[in-house]
Amino acid sequence: MIPYSRDPAKTIPPTSVKIIGLGGAGANMLERIALDGMEGTELLALNTDIRNLGACIAGEKIQLGANLTKGLGAGGDPQLGNKAVLEAENEIRAALKDHKIVFVCTGLGGGTGSGAAPIVTRIAREEGAFVVVFATTPFAFEGDRRRDQAEAALNELAVLSNALVTFDNNRMGELVLAKQGIHEAFGATDQMISESIKSVIRLVVRPGLINIGLDELMTALKTNRSRCLFGSGMAEGADRASKALRSALASPLLDEGSLLKDTQSVLVHLCGGEDLTLFEVELLMQQLSKHVPEKAQVLFGAAIDPALGNSLSVTLISALPEEALAKAPRKAISQADDDSPLVKKTASQTKSEPKANPKPEPALQAEAPRKEPVSEAPSLFEQEKPFAEPESHGDSAEEKNVSPLPEKRPEGAAPWSQKNDPAKELTPLPPEGEKQALNSKPTAAELLARFGEEENESEDEPTAETNPPEPMTSSLPMAKSEPISGSATQPEDKPAAIISPFKAEPLDPKPDKDDAAIPKLKLGVKPAASGSGSDELSLDSSPRGRFEGEDPNVVDGEDLDLPPFLRKKK
Amino acid sequence: MARRSKIHVGLEIGTSKVCMVVGEVKADSAVKILGIGETKSAGVRKGEIYDYSQARACLKDALAKAEDASDVEIGSVFLAVTGSHIQGINNRGTYRLPEGEKVVAPEHIEEARTIAREVQIPQDHVYLHPIIRNYWLDGLEHPTSPTGLFGKTVEADFHIVHGIGSRLQNSIKLVREMPLEVDDIVFSPIATARMALERDQREGGALVIDIGAGTTDYALYLNGVITASGCIPVGGDHITNDIHLVTDLPFSKAERIKIQEGDASGDPGRSVGTARLTDDRGYAEVEVSRATLNEIIRQRLEETLQLVRKRLPQGSVEAIGSGIYLTGGTSLMRGFSELAYDVFKRDIYRPEMPEISGVRSSFKEPRYATSIGLIRYAQILDSESSSPPGVLGKIGGMFWPFKR
Numbered sequence: 001m002i003p004y005s006r007d008p009a010k011t012i013p014p015t016s017v018k019i020i021g022l023g024g025a026g027a028n029m030l031e032r033i034a035l036d037g038m039e040g041t042e043l044l045a046l047n048t049d050i051r052n053l054g055a056c057i058a059g060e061k062i063q064l065g066a067n068l069t070k071g072l073g074a075g076g077d078p079q080l081g082n083k084a085v086l087e088a089e090n091e092i093r094a095a096l097k098d099h100k101i102v103f104v105c106t107g108l109g110g111g112t113g114s115g116a117a118p119i120v121t122r123i124a125r126e127e128g129a130f131v132v133v134f135a136t137t138p139f140a141f142e143g144d145r146r147r148d149q150a151e152a153a154l155n156e157l158a159v160l161s162n163a164l165v166t167f168d169n170n171r172m173g174e175l176v177l178a179k180q181g182i183h184e185a186f187g188a189t190d191q192m193i194s195e196s197i198k199s200v201i202r203l204v205v206r207p208g209l210i211n212i213g214l215d216e217l218m219t220a221l222k223t224n225r226s227r228c229l230f231g232s233g234m235a236e237g238a239d240r241a242s243k244a245l246r247s248a249l250a251s252p253l254l255d256e257g258s259l260l261k262d263t264q265s266v267l268v269h270l271c272g273g274e275d276l277t278l279f280e281v282e283l284l285m286q287q288l289s290k291h292v293p294e295k296a297q298v299l300f301g302a303a304i305d306p307a308l309g310n311s312l313s314v315t316l317i318s319a320l321p322e323e324a325l326a327k328a329p330r331k332a333i334s335q336a337d338d339d340s341p342l343v344k345k346t347a348s349q350t351k352s353e354p355k356a357n358p359k360p361e362p363a364l365q366a367e368a369p370r371k372e373p374v375s376e377a378p379s380l381f382e383q384e385k386p387f388a389e390p391e392s393h394g395d396s397a398e399e400k401n402v403s404p405l406p407e408k409r410p411e412g413a414a415p416w417s418q419k420n421d422p423a424k425e426l427t428p429l430p431p432e433g434e435k436q437a438l439n440s441k442p443t444a445a446e447l448l449a450r451f452g453e454e455e456n457e458s459e460d461e462p463t464a465e466t467n468p469p470e471p472m473t474s475s476l477p478m479a480k481s482e483p484i485s486g487s488a489t490q491p492e493d494k495p496a497a498i499i500s501p502f503k504a505e506p507l508d509p510k511p512d513k514d515d516a517a518i519p520k521l522k523l524g525v526k527p528a529a530s531g532s533g534s535d536e537l538s539l540d541s542s543p544r545g546r547f548e549g550e551d552p553n554v555v556d557g558e559d560l561d562l563p564p565f566l567r568k569k570k
Numbered sequence: 571m572a573r574r575s576k577i578h579v580g581l582e583i584g585t586s587k588v589c590m591v592v593g594e595v596k597a598d599s600a601v602k603i604l605g606i607g608e609t610k611s612a613g614v615r616k617g618e619i620y621d622y623s624q625a626r627a628c629l630k631d632a633l634a635k636a637e638d639a640s641d642v643e644i645g646s647v648f649l650a651v652t653g654s655h656i657q658g659i660n661n662r663g664t665y666r667l668p669e670g671e672k673v674v675a676p677e678h679i680e681e682a683r684t685i686a687r688e689v690q691i692p693q694d695h696v697y698l699h700p701i702i703r704n705y706w707l708d709g710l711e712h713p714t715s716p717t718g719l720f721g722k723t724v725e726a727d728f729h730i731v732h733g734i735g736s737r738l739q740n741s742i743k744l745v746r747e748m749p750l751e752v753d754d755i756v757f758s759p760i761a762t763a764r765m766a767l768e769r770d771q772r773e774g775g776a777l778v779i780d781i782g783a784g785t786t787d788y789a790l791y792l793n794g795v796i797t798a799s800g801c802i803p804v805g806g807d808h809i810t811n812d813i814h815l816v817t818d819l820p821f822s823k824a825e826r827i828k829i830q831e832g833d834a835s836g837d838p839g840r841s842v843g844t845a846r847l848t849d850d851r852g853y854a855e856v857e858v859s860r861a862t863l864n865e866i867i868r869q870r871l872e873e874t875l876q877l878v879r880k881r882l883p884q885g886s887v888e889a890i891g892s893g894i895y896l897t898g899g900t901s902l903m904r905g906f907s908e909l910a911y912d913v914f915k916r917d918i919y920r921p922e923m924p925e926i927s928g929v930r931s932s933f934k935e936p937r938y939a940t941s942i943g944l945i946r947y948a949q950i951l952d953s954e955s956s957s958p959p960g961v962l963g964k965i966g967g968m969f970w971p972f973k974r
């Protein structure tokens with residue numbers, strides 16, 4: 001192997017990541033992030049309320065609307081929040097300069113959050129950053145008005161941000177016990193958001209053997225109106241691959257992996273020490289494929305981090321459309337419930353599907369004309385430029401601010417406007433159907449094959465080939481765009497093979513799985529978990545924990561030392 | 571000796587702890603706890619000692635602590651034993667009076683008792699308690715000995731507790747090595763019931779379930795007499811082990827999450843979200859879905875209670891009038907009462923410590939139920955030997971129980 005040192009410019013230094021907490025809720029999230037200790041990243045708090053801002057622990061603070069609100073809050077009025085942020089636009093712009101990734105954390109529904117978030121997002125985009133918005137939506141009991149405000153802001157954010165992850169406050173109850181205090185509930189949400197942000201940063205910042213870029217991330221997150229599914233695990237020693245996967249799947253956001261059954265695409269990022277073997281990777285992916293539907297697109301990335309020593313970490317990121325999560329129709333935010341029967345079948349899918357794909361598309365289209373091979377900027381990801389492009393249109397639309405600017409998008413941005421619509425109304429289904437057709441859903445097998453290919457490549461031509469496929473370089477846009485894996489529209493070699501006409505198929509299994517997922521949680525996952533652990537180690541059929549090696553404690557033909565939880569399931 | 575206070579010591583070598591309670595029985599038969607010596611036990615599993623050297627060390631430590639706390643030099647103890655090998659069975663001995671004798675004489679009753687006690691038990695088993703339940707004279711029930719009455723047939727109903735001799739002997743040997751004398755060995759649930767149940771509760775019909783770390787012991791009283799007793803080798807340790815096996819948490823964390831977050835009620839409202847353990851900085855270190863955690867716990871405890879239920883004689887659960895008394899450390903599990911109600915459909919109580927005074931309020935904890943029950947047992951045994959048998963004869967009805 002020829003030693004090859006990675007061009008540092010192709011990786012993103014953590015210092016070019018900025019996390020913005022907007023409004024009161026944003027400040028809380030920021031606090032949690034700061035507590036979790038994300039070294040290198042910069043935290044910026046924006047608020048109209050000076051008292052709240054003063055209490056925030058962020059490194060940078062910008063008061064919004066100093067003249068307008070005089071240090072008070074926006075009083076739940078998005079218009080006010082909107083004007084307030086425009087007052088501080090220059091300061092924000094300066095603060096965001098030269099940042100490659102910007103996370104905007106906010107709670108929608110109030111004045112500052114709903115009013116300012118779209119503007120802040122726009123400014124960040126104009127400054128050339130990749131913007132991921134984490135937004136919480138208000139409780140149902142907060143009333144329709146706040147919900148509408150949040151809804152309007154969400155629609156705008158869906159258009160403006162590169163990726164939008166929403167956390168429904170109504171679901172916060174799922175994170176904590178019903179009896180637990182409200183602060184714990186909010187704390188849990190904040191922690192979840194902080195963990196997601198951390199993993200995203202880790203993933204994007206660390207260059208990989210098989211790289212995962214923001215494009216894959218977007219595909220996995222399906223950009224908006226989805227709940228982020230996230231899990232990560234780390235393990236070492238023998239069998240570390242399956243152990244790590246198991247603990248990743250144990251994440252509450254994944255519901256023991258059962259929620260993955262409904263996803264369309266999953267991003268898997270593997271990071272290991274220098275002794276990471278291909279066999280382990282294969283083993284892990286094989287096990288994961290049991291939790292992921294066959295048709296799902298698996299975006300795989302691997303990286304070597306010597307700092308990990310002999311441990312192995314796995315990060316799973318995926319997204320489920322809100323509707324898929326709602327077992328019983330929940331009001332609040334997910335609108336699919338009110339949708340016409342027309343939509344019935346496709347609704348859950350299409351809503352999120354098109355969002356994932358359009359992204360790469362405009363990216364590619366925009367790329368050719370753009371051509372700005374300035375040395376640092378391009379070191380970023382391709383998306384940056386393509387998104388800057390639609391941005392210019394977006395701006396004009398944005399200037400009229402709060403109006404939900406759907407139609408304004410010309411050619412490259414077309415899918416965006418479509419996406420925007422379903423968010424509000426879910427009407428333009430036909431175009432989405434087409435989108436769906438475009439959307440390639442490689443089966444797990446195909447993916448494995450593909451993954452194998454890539455692995456081979458990496459062994460044959462160790463350097464140049466493996467790195468550039470990732471979107472980190474910009475000098476040859478076309479060549480690069482090809483490996484933007486499954487979602488790419490370029491009908492070149494591998495992707496072409498993957499673009500098989502699945503179209504309708506992924507839709508059908510969905511509704512069934514929705515129901516099946518809950519019982520499966522108990523049935524499927526558990527025995528697998530215990531079984532896999534024992535496969536190699538114990539000779540006994542099932543492990544017995546601390547009663548290992550004792551006489552079986554048999555009563556009525558049942559060994560009492562085994563958990564009834566496992567026994568009764570058979 | 572009847573009119574002065576006496577000190578009794580109860581010793582329980584449990585799966586989770588070795589516990590020695592020093593109690594003073596006053597002349598007015600009030601009990602005062604002088605001190606408790608408690609050590610986390612090692613070498614004990616499912617109520618039975620498997621590593622004698624470790625258990626010996628624990629016992630020494632508990633003895634030292636108890637002597638220290640109570641300022642009493644301990645010479646002899648009442649020892650509670652348990653384990654799945656110990657069983658309680660009922661047997662009735664019938665003796666027909668010889669021709670020409672109309673009046674029941676004490677030797678006739680003795681004969682009936684002997685017959686009743688000749689129950690078929692496995693070779694290696696020994697009698698632990700032959701407890702007289704009641705007498706029958708010509709088909710009529712007599713709670714007390716029918717000596718002096720006219721009749722033809724005398725019957726004696728016994729509840730016989732027996733267990734594997736070698737294991738019981740080893741427990742005694744361990745205690746004697748301390749060196750301590752063993753006043754008596756008592757099957758744990760019988761000692762617990764002494765503490766947990768008042769006389770009228772026994773009359774009304776009551777079930778005591780002592781669910782500890784390694785075993786679940788039960789004793790059923792109907793019409794004031796013991797009807798069934800036994801031990802199921804399942805306890806709180808099993809829950810921890812289940813959590814470990816299902817979720818792959820290490821034992822220590824499984825134990826903590828069980829204690830801090832577990833709930834057995836099966837109430838879906840309590841199975842929402844995620845149970846977390848936080849480290850000392852407040853960060854979550856372990857997370858388990860509550861639905862899974864609670865389901866593991868509930869299924870284990872439900873199965874255990876069902877096993878108890880199955881072992882009780884037919885129709886006896888319906889005859890329980892006073893209710894079911896839950897004690898033992900695992901009974902502290904949240905929602906356990908609800909679960910027990912779901913299984914038995916009887917009133918569920920936590921026993922109150924009766925008329926016991928002492929320096930520590932923690933005596934009220936169900937963890938000490940058995941050890942304190944031993945003091946009560948000793949007290950009753952004492953009062954029987956000093957007062958003429960009769961009124962209390964039925965309740966106590968103890969004989970020198972341990973035969974080799």
